[in-house]
Amino acid sequence: MARKTPALPTQIFLLFLLKILIPSTTSINDSPQLTNMVVYVQDKTSPPNATEVPVAGIAGNLWSFTSFGTIYVIDDDLTTTVDRNSPQVGFLRGIYIASALDGSSVYVSLSMLFTNGFFSGSTLELQGTSVLASQLREVAVVSGTGKFRFARGYATFETVFVDTADDNITTTIDRNSDMIDHAHGIYVASTLDVSGVYVAMSILFTCGDHKGSTIELQGSSVFEMEFREVAMVSGTGKFRFAEGYATRQTTFVDQVMVMGQRLNITRCKIKS
Missing domain, CATH: 2.40.128 (Lipocalin)
Structure with a gap:
């Protein structure tokens, strides 16, 4: 059965502002360093070259963020400013799952991979519940690799759409x-x-x-x-x-x- 897709404009660019507070360490014995970071996620939900797509959902239902059971995969660029042409620092990759029956929130499991700058080669792992109606949507920083090994903290998403x-x-x-x-x-x-x-x-x-x-x-x-x-x-x-x-x-x-x-x-x- 062909899936149904939501009524959205043909080209949608979602720009998310992340504010991250992380105690980062390079080894277990190193003293933690408090890191504040602001990056922008360039998210495109429609062709060509969509970076966020629904890949599974309940047959016959609309596949959207508010439709229970819908799963999205993402591969978005991370940039230094809101301008999509600004320098790229990495990628945000992972999944969103519409896991709330009332469509009020989605479960997120995301990995931030840094490819440029001081943190190149390191990752941050984000996990939690994103409440769609909230202006600031907070999720946990649960771990990381490289310069973010054993990282703990939180990240807030703000849509600058x-x-x-x-x-x-x-x-x-x-x-x-x-x-x-x-x-x-x-x-x-x-x-x-x-x-x-x-x-x-x-x-x-x-x-x-x-x-x-x-x-x-x-x-x-x-x-x-x-x-x-x-x-x-x-x-x-x-x-x-x-x-x-x-x-x-x-x-x-x-x-x-x-x-x-x-x-x-x-x-x-x-x-x-």
């Missing part, structure tokens, strides 16, 4: 139908309870009567709503001074994390 959008807009639900424009912009997870995202999007028309014009959309998108309404705040070309609203409806999500949405533009003033 920015999702860039660059989607094709077509005339029908068929992705192979005529393309009329692109949707460029960002999704920002700005709610602590993960109930929605802030949307700032520009629709650029590339053919037809409105070629070269844009429509600017802005607002909050609540995940659980079938129709997600945002404001039309302005535009360019034939949509100068445009006002109105747009509703988005998810029409399909395929197995490679591509989502189809129906976008309805309403009460839009068009320049004659």
Whole structure:
């Protein structure tokens, strides 16, 4: 049976800020050294080159972080800053398991492998329960290798989520139908309870009567709503001074994390 995948934007980049406090030792007899560390995990959940993928789950159920029994494997880059192009210091590899029946948390077992810098060749082992609705999600540092042998401490994950959008807009639900424009912009997870995202999007028309014009959309998108309404705040070309609203409806999500949405533009003033 084909698995179901969650309704998510086509490209999702999750940036996690880790704050780690570890007594690290190089041997049993050495005195512990207290180490504070901040690194960023560059996590991508959709093709191409996804670094986090669901590999198992209950047949017929949605495979997601809130669906009991779903198992994810990850292989994310560790960088020095939030910029994904900043220097890489290692990898974060391991598993997430949706082990809470109510979907409130996941079990994590992760290994941080350092490949550059002072800790190159060493690892840190993380384990614990990550509560999804928490702004800071704390797990234990249970051990390590190399310069982190016998390490103990804790790590906190903080999501610094920015999702860039660059989607094709077509005339029908068929992705192979005529393309009329692109949707460029960002999704920002700005709610602590993960109930929605802030949307700032520009629709650029590339053919037809409105070629070269844009429509600017802005607002909050609540995940659980079938129709997600945002404001039309302005535009360019034939949509100068445009006002109105747009509703988005998810029409399909395929197995490679591509989502189809129906976008309805309403009460839009068009320049004659």
